[in-house]
Amino acid sequence: MIKKAELEIGGRNFVLETGRVARQASGSVIVRYGDTVVLVTAVSSKEIREGIDFLPLLVEYQEMYYAAGRIPGSYFRREIGRPSEKETVTARLIDRPLRPLFPKGYRYDTQIIATVLSVDPEIDPDVLAITGASAALHLSHIPFAGPVAGVRIGRVNGEFVVNPTTSEVRASDLNLVIAGTKEAICMVEGSAREVPEEVVLEALFLAHEEIKRLVAVQEELRAECGQPKMAFEEPQTDEALKKRLLDLFEADLREVITTPVKVERGRRRQELELKVLEQLGEEVSGREKEVLSLLKEIEKEMMRAMIAREKRRIDGRAFDEVRPISCEVGLLPRTHGSALFTRGETQVLVIVTLGSTQDEQRIEAPGGEVFKHFMLHYNFPPYCVGEVRPLRGPSRRDIGHGLLAERALLAVVPDQEEFPYTIRVVSEVLESNGSSSMATVCGGTLSLMDAGVPIKDMVAGVAMGLIKEDNQFYTLTDILGDEDHLGDMDFKVAGTDKGITALQMDIKITGVTREILSQALDQAREARRFILSKMREVISKPREALSAYAPRLTTIQISPNKIRDLIGPGGKTIKGIIAACEDVKIEVEDSGLVRIFAPNTEAAEKAIKMIREVTQEAEVGKLYLGRVTRITDFGAFVEIFPGTTGLIHISQMDKGRVRSVSDILKEGDEVLVKVIDIDRQGRIKLSRRAALEESMRRLREEKDEDSVDIT
Structure with missing residues (x-):
């Protein structure tokens, strides 16, 4: 029904x-x-x-x-x-x-x-x-x-x-x-x-x-x-076994959870697990997984109680305290921008690469194609948490964390009209103990500034946690991995001094109140401002010049009528320029605006010269040294530059009367000509006679200047 x-x-x-x-x-x-x-x-x-x-x-x-x-x-x-x-x-x-x-x-x-x-x-x-x-x-x-x-x-x-x-x-x-x-x-x-x-x-x-x-x-x-719900009983905890574990190993567990260094804490936890199974032996034979699960449950309860009652965190920080921060920029010599951001035991290396609009990401979707000129990719290799696993491309988590950091930075990235580069940011997580996505936001800001990208403001991010016990709650700033795993909330907040640019919240309890969210946002704002102050100590504004290895962008304007000439049949002309100029990238807009992305200044200048030669237009009154391409009874056709030809009528061949064009010019001759007219159809009228007269006039002027007596 x-x-x-x-x-x-x-x-x-x-x-x-x-x-x-x-x-x-x-x-x-x-x-x-x-x-x-x-x-x-x-x-x-x-x-x-x-x-x-x-x-x-x-x-x-x-x-x-x-x-x-x-x-x-x-x-x-x-x-x-x-x-x-x-x-x-x-x-x-x-x-x-x-x-x-x-x-x-x-x-x-x-x-x-x-x-x-x-x-x-x-x-x-x-x-x-x-x-x-x-x-x-x-x-x-x-x-x-x-x-x-x-x-x-x-x-x-x-x-x-x-x-x-x-x-x-x-x-x-x-x-x-x-x-x-x-x-x-x-x-x-x-x-x-x-x-x-x-x-x-x-x-x-x-x-x-x-x-x-x-x-x-x-x-x-x-x-x-609605259908009747299936009968399901949650597994019952063996309270007697749980109490026995607590009685025997409480001191060991406390030593584990109060060990501030993650690797050392993990090692001690593993040693304790082996100790528990060995000490209980036959008593828990066949129930090893249950024992280890109970041990984790006890650890969780002890950690939460330590925060709620002793007001103490795993690493001894205050609830609103950020871990020690260090920042470096410009680490990698050949990349366009790089930064190393370390917060406690979380560390990311973030690299920026600049490209042309041809490097934009094209995304095919049911609603049509979408192009992205700014993208951030997040990589979480196994070594960053001391694990071994095969590399199989980005996981769902990698994609989600990367998109969160991308959103956080997109608010300050310049529009393509202002900064016409495609920007790719890659975050390599080198160590992880909580909030590597927010470290990516911080490292991303630093690396963009190191690359000379004119971002509108600096962005930082921090992850907030929550412990809710006995109708009391405790919000934790800059949570560790264990505080995320054993706590009730992971609330990531990124932004500038002025406000929020991205946020993400997940909780493990039924919900959070306005009071909790308000306090978490307030603490996040203060933490964010503290982190930004540390970042500004290293670099406070984008570099004025791009890296020497970043592509050089030059723009020139050509007539829209000349776009066809620049492209050439089947793209032959523009491909030839690209091949001749050290693999430059050339983009042509319908308006005639040409963008040239070149690996160096020399390649850019060479490409500009070749484009000018292909797309230049004849100017009335200007002299050109051309080549005769065809002789007729009424005149000679002269190519004044590649693809552009004009006619010297026989009446414009010389000062006196010319009986035959071939008396003056032959095919293949180089001849100095002057453009005397361009008609409505674009036909170019040339004059050898006018060119000779102007050449003589210039020579006389130069001679007169040389003969001036300076006394």
């Missing part, structure tokens, strides 16, 4: 429908908003997966080209197997608010697939997919402590807009995706253009009011056609 539930949100109808399609899935809904339609299904396996200690949740999001009436441009004319960055990031947006709401110990393979069936270019499907995934789970038999919903908030001309269109987002200084339950916000992702913290906070709680309405619609739909 088909059931629908709908409400008006952001000026459009939001519709959830179930029972029409995909009825063999555990739960399925079609979400429609305007002309954008997304099918979301949820399926859970019938048997538990043994031998794992994590939730086996797989979230997939796919944008089909048919949804926009397009055929993919790939060789096979079908959607390629590897998801695009947009699909990867959206899958993460769906996953993050859902994952904490599954019951502890749920080990059934669960898959959510969101498929975009129809897309209105003005309505992004991502927030529809978040709400649709929640609705599919909520209607199914799968145990799930939802529902959740997602909305987007923009701000145009100082006014908030709920679920803004794509056009409104382009005009907005705020672009936030917020997910939450009816009780609280649980996920935030987005960017801003130096927006103050108070404005961001208002946007978050405006979003929450809309989220409550979307949650109510899902509850309404479940009341009509």
Whole structure:
């Protein structure tokens, strides 16, 4: 039976429908908003997966080209197997608010697939997919402590807009995706253009009011056609064994969690695990995984208690204290810009490369092609956390962290009209102990300035954490990896002195209050300003000159009528110039503006000269040394420069009467001529006689000057 539930949100109808399609899935809904339609299904396996200690949740999001009436441009004319960055990031947006709401110990393979069936270019499907995934789970038999919903908030001309269109987002200084339950916000992702913290906070709680309405619609739909939830009991903790572990190894655990150095802390933890299993021996035979899991649980409780009761962090810092910072720029001699940013035990090397517009990233999407002139790539190699694993390209996490840092910096990157280079930033994480994405933002700022990119302001980022115990909460500045893993929140905030440029929040509890968010944003602002002050000690403004190894950009203007001559048949002429000038890159706009990107000044000058020769136009009154290409009875045709020929009429051959052109000129002769006219059809009239007269006049003037008696 088909059931629908709908409400008006952001000026459009939001519709959830179930029972029409995909009825063999555990739960399925079609979400429609305007002309954008997304099918979301949820399926859970019938048997538990043994031998794992994590939730086996797989979230997939796919944008089909048919949804926009397009055929993919790939060789096979079908959607390629590897998801695009947009699909990867959206899958993460769906996953993050859902994952904490599954019951502890749920080990059934669960898959959510969101498929975009129809897309209105003005309505992004991502927030529809978040709400649709929640609705599919909520209607199914799968145990799930939802529902959740997602909305987007923009701000145009100082006014908030709920679920803004794509056009409104382009005009907005705020672009936030917020997910939450009816009780609280649980996920935030987005960017801003130096927006103050108070404005961001208002946007978050405006979003929450809309989220409550979307949650109510899902509850309404479940009341009509939801399935009974499967019986699932969370695994019971063996309290006796847990107490025995605490009694025997409390001192050892305290030694572990108070070891400030990450590598040393990890080594001691590993030694303790071996000690526990060896000491308990036969008593826990066959229960080794359970013992180690309980040990982690005790460690988590002890760390949280240490913060809540002793007001002490793992490394001894105050709650609002940033780890020691060091910055270096210009480390790599041949790159266009480089920086090393170290904060505690997190370290990133960030490199900037400048290229031409031909180096822009072309992204094919259902809505059409998109070109990016600024891109940031984040690499998290295994050695940065002391691990061994094969390199298999960027993970979902790498893509998500890179995009977050890219958003943070994009707010200050100059427009292409102002700085017509393609900019690629690469962050190599060399060490990681918390917030490598925010270190990437800091290192990215430094490397852009080292490269001479005229960024509008400096950007820094910091990750905030949370410990919530006994109705009390403690916000932690610049969290360590263990504080993230054992805590309740990871709230990354990046921005300038003026305001926020990007933020991302994930929580492991049911939600966070306005008070928590307000305090976290305030602490983040103070930390950000402290970090910026440290960065300014190393470099405070972009370098005035680009690296000697960066491409040199020169622009010249040619007549639009000459573009065809510059390109040549099949691109032959321009390819010849590129090949002759040390592989320069030449870009030609319809207006006749020519951009030349050259590896050095000599190559640029050579390319300019060759372009001028190809595209120059004859000027009336100017002398040219040309070559005779053809003789006729009425005159001679002379090529005054490549591709441009004029006629010397027989009457303009010489001062006196000329009986035959061949008496004066032959094919292949070089002859000095003067342009005396260019008619409406562009035909060039030349005169040898006028050229001779002007040459004689110049000679007389030079002779007169030389004969002046200076006394």
